[in-house]
Amino acid sequence: MDAIPLALDGYLSAEPVFEEQDGTACWRLTCSPTDRLVDDATVPCTSRNLDVVNALFTECRPGDLLRVTGYLALPDNAGGGLHLQADTLEVLFEAPALDTPDNDPDTDASSVETDRNTAIEALAEALTSLAGEPGTDASIRIHISPTGVLGSGGEHCHSIEITPGRAHQLADQVDAMSCYLDSERPDTGTVLDSQTIADITELFEDIDLISLTGAVLSSTRPEHRPKVTQAIDDMFGDVSDLEDPEL
Structure with missing residues (x-):
């Protein structure tokens, strides 16, 4: 046929x-x-x-x-x-390619090493930017490098010198990040930069709590002042016992 x-x-x-x-x-x-x-x-x-x-x-x-x-x-x-x-x-x-890195030890090792080196570079760049130009006050040195035998990884070693003030600032940032990780971190993942945090801290440090308390009580009806005073004490501590806010 x-x-x-x-x-x-x-x-x-x-x-x-x-x-x-x-x-x-x-x-x-x-x-x-x-x-x-x-x-x-x-x-x-x-x-x-x-x-x-x-x-x-x-x-x-x-x-x-x-x-x-x-x-x-x-x-x-x-x-x-x-x-x-x-x-x-x-x-x-064309059929989608199947992901097979898990079956390839060499691919796994290469991927892990690439991720590590990228993380080192990012951290070193951030710390270098924080440190600024090294000066005579830069009395603290931070070393970043891969663990284990360096071999050909010497180009991923970094040494950054910072001042004690910058070190305190870095410590505050780490503490703030730890607080975020231990609490409900916002979905946006937004973390305030160091200058913003410093500005907010300075703003609150400049607040005169006694004057603020007097202003609040002056605008409060007399019968409500005990409760308002208690609320202010609960928020800021025992600021002042102002019986006559007009004084």
Whole structure:
């Protein structure tokens, strides 16, 4: 019986096989003519066409959706099998690449080392920016480097000199960060910069609590002053016992 011209769309179900003796590539194409699994069919395909063979082994991987055209060769006898002799092959859709770093120790090691070096560079850059230009007051030295035997990692070693004042400022920032980590940190992840924190601290330090208490009590009805005084004491401590806010 003559071969039947045919074009099939289907998925490459497994890695193709190359027969070196006759230069034939063999693969299986899973076709789904309907949405029902029972209608799925796996069609054996073969080709000696160099373009098809090259594309099959260099551009395709299992799971890719392929369009194959050629001739459907029918079996010569009842015990034989049909197969598609392919003349052309086109990749319609590439299957997503599977993440395999977990199975590759070398990839794991390289990724971990890259993350470590990036973190060191970021930290060193931040501390260098905080330290500013080194001066005679820079009496504290911070060393940052990879742990273990350095080997070829010497370029990731940093030495930053800072003043005691900057060290206190850095300690305050770390304490503030620890407070955020131990509490409900805002979803935005926003952390105030050091200058803003210093400005807010200075603002509160300049507040005269006695004058503030007097101003609040002056604008409070006499019968409410005991409760207001108690509220101010609860907030700021025992600031002052002002019986006559007008004084």
